[in-house]
Amino acid sequence: MPGARSARHDPCMSDTAEQEERAAPAGPEAPPAQDEPAEQRDGRSRERRVAALRGARRVLARPGFVTTLRERIALLDGAEELYDLDEPSDMYGNGVVEALEERTAALLGTEAAAFFPTGTMAQQVALRCWAGRTGNPVVALHGLGHPEQHERNAFSRVGGLHPVRLTDAPRPPTADEVRGFEEPFGALMLELPLREAGYLLPTWEELTEVVEAARERDAVVHFDGARLWECTVHFGRPLAEIAGLADSVYVSFYKSLKGYGGGALAGPRTLVEEAKAWRHRYGGQVFQQFPTALSALAGLERELPRLPSYVAHARVVAAALRASLAAAGLPWARVHPAVPHTHEFQVWLPCDPDAASEAALRQAEETGTMLFSQPWDAGGPGIALTEVSVGESGLEWTADDVRAAVADFAARLTA
Template sequence: MANGQRDEERARRLTAWGRADRKLSAPAATETVGRQLERLAADAAAYGLGNRTDLYGDGVVETLEDRVSGLIGTEAAAFFPTGTMAQQVALRCWAGRTGNATVALHPLAHPERWERGALPVLAGLRTVHPTTEPRLPLAEEIRALDEPYGTLMLELPLREAGFVLPGWDELAEAVAAAREADAVVHLDGARLWECAPHLGRSLPEIAGLADSVYVSFYKSLGGLSGAALAGPGSFVAEAKAWRHRYGGLLFQQWPVAVSALAGLDRELPRLPSYVAHAKTVAAALSEAFGAAGTPWFRVWPQVPHTHEFQVWLPYPADTLNAAGVRQAEETGRVLFRTWDDGSGPPGVSMTEVTVTAPGLEWTAADVAAGVTDFLERVRD
């Protein structure tokens, strides 16, 4: 497919999703610049429109850093423009402190899949994999590593495996196994905010297992962008020095900081309700696909661990994407968004489902009706 045609199809999808009045979530990419500015202005009013803007990370950015460290129970936190930069800096700092440049992590983790080999190229780090199973590594697998490593990185939840989480005891045992090897533990907590219901522990308890934690402000909280790296005060101070070296000390960041603070106020308290309702949506999808006689399907995990999960269907991605756009345009209803057929066997495609505030209005019957309507368009 030519780039021009791909761009046209993407624009059509985003327009259809933006105009739809029934959806399970409302990603920022479907909103206009004007609507985003209206929301930002409204959010800024809560944080003092008369206050001066930040300069190189002071003011409202420091307010955000203090808020994050207070929420997850660490000594300090540093704002970063991207999570990619935050994690590279964290792992680089720990390599220097431990004297070991090897990082143990899952091969599906973000640095391995989405950062273009940045760990070895930029920081001189190398990686080892305790497991290739589509889940977090177990304590016995961590103990079985046959070479020393300085840092164990755990992604909570592991997105590429279906936003999966371990149980609390499994997580604690995995951390203990790393401690036995004199390694530090870093949490990729981009989506840490929604992990508490499944793990049955508070955010400070979860973060307290690790030596450092990264969190995102846009993946679950609806912020414009940005991330924070949290941990001991001396570690965060060092991370800020590397942030400067990496070009992450921006002149002004107040729009991102304001949107992140608003997300902490507005979305964080609602995440447990999203996680709970995702279970209703997932069960309704499974029942509806089965009732429709779908030749093969998978909702994974069957009971979601967070408010996000995967759906797999035995059709080409182009077919499913076209059906989804038509459903949005003709009915004003968005059940599924972008499908991908490059992550599984031939003829099988996968999409990620996210349930946020708009999705709370969907009953199981609404989901079933949406599936029936969607599959009719697929078969057409």
Template sequence: MSDTAGMFEDEAAQEARVAPDPAVRRRRALAGARRTLVDRPRNLRQSLAALADGAEGAYDLDELPDRYGNGVVAALEDRVAELLGMPAAAFFPTGTMAQQVALRCWAGRTGIATVALHPLAHPEMYERDALSALSGLRGVHPTRERRLPTAAEVADLDEPIGTLMLELPLREAGFVLPSWQELTAVVAAGRERDAVVHFDGARLWECGPHFGRSLPELAELADSVYVSFYKSLGGMSGAALAGPADFVAEAKAWRHRYGGQLFEQWPAALSALAGLRTELPRLAAYVAHAKTVAAALTEALAPLPWSRVHPAVPHTHQFQVWLPFAASALGEAVLAQAEEDGVMLFSWWSEPGPPGLSMTEVTVASDALEWTARDVREAVEGLLRRLV
């Protein structure tokens, strides 16, 4: 190798050390932080160890692996049906597939291919028009407000609907929920229009404290419910669709047609059972502590114009924080604080609104329980010193 080539190679290596890949830098900062409001990522070795540890007590590990949905997968389906108080449940590799199948099945049964849902709902935002592209379904929007639709808005729709889909909580609007009275009223409005009701309950597990109701009481309002295993329970992947036994049997047939009849799914099923066993009982504590964290953030950010915690009192253990800085500046300040002070307060930032006004989502989980209100205020002060 020539001296010139070696010189350029040394410069490139030096530059990589000075300015590493942003994802690598963030991962290192998060791993090295002494205190983080953000859950720390695991490498593959740690993930394997966590799966083995969590599986103990969640299922009989002397049993054979599943084959095309029996064994541990069937046990998971029975457990979900029991927790939700529904007659049956089906495991799906993804929530997208579960909801596409659910809405397709209901359209076939009602004879109406129109689904009433929020424009910020997951099928409208993240599924590449799968409703229309795969099933020929069409969405209508009772409201464009950043909240769930009201009973009056559903009643005022000017065309027939086969299914009313409600995302609980509505993530893109700030993980917001209606009141119990509002929820029961909008469900009744859908039924008055002869529509079936489907809950996108990816995060339904943590909604009980807001409503003051149990999971079966919530699920009883709907004809079908989808739940996720990785969004709140810490599972690897996967989802379940619960509802009447004949509906679930039909959903399993469509699951096969959609390519969801996997040969073995025991890692995902085991991690889901572990999450139901360990994380589900903790969610109420996360929801309660989210209120403490949100109040401390609101207090610390009060002097900063255009800052906001939304909702001010979180409905679940997740909420939004909006700050009047560019996402790039916030990202750099967060990493610098983690590297220099060993404190990581926030994760990613985006600018979904006006330029220069950025948003992040806060999830209060196990690591966040260690934070007092004073810890939060001091961390915000340290972050703002790097920004203002």
């Protein structure tokens, strides 16, 4: 059944699949020996997948971290249109970093924002600051949320916080679960969208009800909005209205905006100023960050306006995938959610993950078309699951292109 991804990846790592792809060098792979250790075999598979993705002529999305350094540096071409390059360089968070913070706060409709090198740091700091205000270090969150899956228990080990799980179900938490939770909590953390469950979002009505339920319990609300930028289509609301439901919001500059890294914590000015002090204590007061800040400004200027078109086209791709998988005779194949909430979604197939991976890689290597570029995980016995992202390169794909690619993939899978 579609829902949470299998923990085939290391649950202690942050955005593990992305880290694996980024770390893997490109190059050909010799067939692995049958007695090869699993870790070495997985490493060879990663190398092969990255090489295939880099070499493919047609992909639905081409993540920045699998491109060359030259291509990444080119992201800053035209930076003079985004910021006056004759201004003094930044030092410990001033200059272009402050300009990025102001731009982010304006987009989200908050009083202020603070740049952070990582989301793990930003959200620990945010919730630590809220705990000091509420007097309650308990954070209610989803068991499939990023802190529980990818941060080595940092909330409790480093932040002095006490995370409690509202639910582990592969769907957003409900207002009834918030109201009925058996112990007090000072903050409710909501991941929008919930990646591990298929990039799921609640309806606008459900989201407002969950927020109201938290307020009834005198809890503050924090949005893990690393991918909040692409949620406007689903909610039918502007960014500022969505962010305005929460007391504080975290957004990423690299997940959807293709920046070099980092993110921002946005909220009331007093909270942000305290967060900056904690940022320094956590080691996040970096000497110079102008490349990252400029890349974030480039993402806000160039990539943010394109996200709605990616979301719309993801629905075209998903519909073609559903129809094509059924036509290929793959029983119980699923696209989840059936109509994507963002430009990313899951595909579930009734087969071994290694078989699905091999079919996807062979298709890319032999045809130059890579339909499925992400790793395949085990979704259960005899079930394989992967994620699909539709970006700029995916806009070129028609429904017929998807159908042809699925037919070729399915033939390799069942051969």
